[in-house]
Amino acid sequence: MRSVEQDFAYQPGFLSPVQSQTLLKALLQAPIWNQPSIQVFGHWHPIPRLQAWMGDVHYRYAGLTLPPTPWHPQVQQLREHLSTHLQQPFNSVLLNLYRSGQDKMGWHADDEPELDRTAAIASISLGAMRAFHLRHQGHSRSHSKIWLEDGSLLIMRPGSQQHWQHALPASRRCQAPRINLTFRHINICPPHHKDLP
Numbered sequence: 338m339r340s341v342e343q344d345f346a347y348q349p350g351f352l353s354p355v356q357s358q359t360l361l362k363a364l365l366q367a368p369i370w371n372q373p374s375i376q377v378f379g380h381w382h383p384i385p386r387l388q389a390w391m392g393d394v395h396y397r398y399a400g401l402t403l404p405p406t407p408w409h410p411q412v413q414q415l416r417e418h419l420s421t422h423l424q425q426p427f428n429s430v431l432l433n434l435y436r437s438g439q440d441k442m443g444w445h446a447d448d449e450p451e452l453d454r455t456a457a458i459a460s461i462s463l464g465a466m467r468a469f470h471l472r473h474q475g476h477s478r479s480h481s482k483i484w485l486e487d488g489s490l491l492i493m494r495p496g497s498q499q500h501w502q503h504a505l506p507a508s509r510r511c512q513a514p515r516i517n518l519t520f521r522h523i524n525i526c527p528p529h530h531k532d533l534p
């Protein structure tokens with residue numbers, strides 16, 4: 338069985354406290370946030386957090402189509418920093434704003450066919466520390482968590498989404514906001530799986 342360490346690498350302090358606070362403030366004030374509804378078992382629900390998207394390409398996710406959208410200048414700078422650090426290109430980023438500990442994200446894997454499986458997903462956290470839970474796809478008893486601190490980078494390596502699901506549960510103790518940015522590489526001309534013979 339895969340270990341967490343094989344598929345995930347955690348780097349605290351990837352951004353300095355000043356860098357992360359500056360970016361958190363800028364993004365909290367930016368007019369980028371939406372609260373779309375997604376379909377879960379046939380019913381539509383507003384997502385329990387706010388979301389934004391920036392990317393060079395379309396992305397289909399949980400029944401939503403996110404169109405190409407201009408990059409916020411500070412997020413663009415971070416994309417360049419990450420591309421240099423990880424030696425791989427990123428053409429999109431999904432941002433989540435957890436306004437308080439009540440906002441959350443349920444169990445899922447970022448395994449849409451559009452996502453380039455040979456690329457890592459780079460996850461940057463700003464603001465309140467929250468627990469990122471992991472469970473192995475085939476072994477639900479294997480469960481771990483990583484505390485994602487302000488300014489940290491979590492690298493989800495190629496293959497991680499095929500082996501693990503992740504979630505960010507609500508936290509009663511946490512009142513402060515948190516923003517997470519997941520930089521992704523999406524295939525430009527995805528073969529649509531429904532079109533395959």
Ligand SMILES: O=C(O)CCC(=O)C(=O)O
Pocket residue numbers: 431433442447460469485503505517519
């Ligand atoms: O907020 C987080 O740390 C996780 C976000 C996430 O899983 C996602 O955007 O797909």
Ligand SMILES: [Mn+2]
Pocket residue numbers: 445446447503
């Ligand atoms: Mn995810």
